[in-house]
Amino acid sequence: MSFTADIKPLFREEDRSAMDFAFDLWSYDDVKTNAALILERVADGTMPCDETWGDDKLQRLRTWIADGCPP
Template identity: 60%
Template sequence: MVSFEHDIKPLFREDDRDAMDFVFDLWNYDDVRANADNILERIKDGSMPCDEEWPQERIELLERWIQEGMPA
């Protein structure tokens, strides 16, 4: 099972967190859970993170976490 603390939170760098802090905190479970679909959409379209696209494996991990009910 994919968990936020172990698998998802580490995907977001401090720079990613700082860049998105005006909308939500990428290191905060409740914020990421509430915005998971939007975050996934932005990652898939390449607009987040702003400096490099995620490899497919990371995208699939985030998708799996969402599909599994977004466990903490």
């Protein structure tokens, strides 16, 4: 599992531009640094604000974090 192949594609272009005031969802360093906060918001369904992530996307992000955020 890697950021480029598995995690970056989870974030849409509109997610990236909506969130650029806080961090860049297509940047490995930014997503790694904010991983716990990002997971919390997608898991509680408050982000993205226009849809809720399914279990497959959530599980992919959880596994990547548990694996130590491989680039």
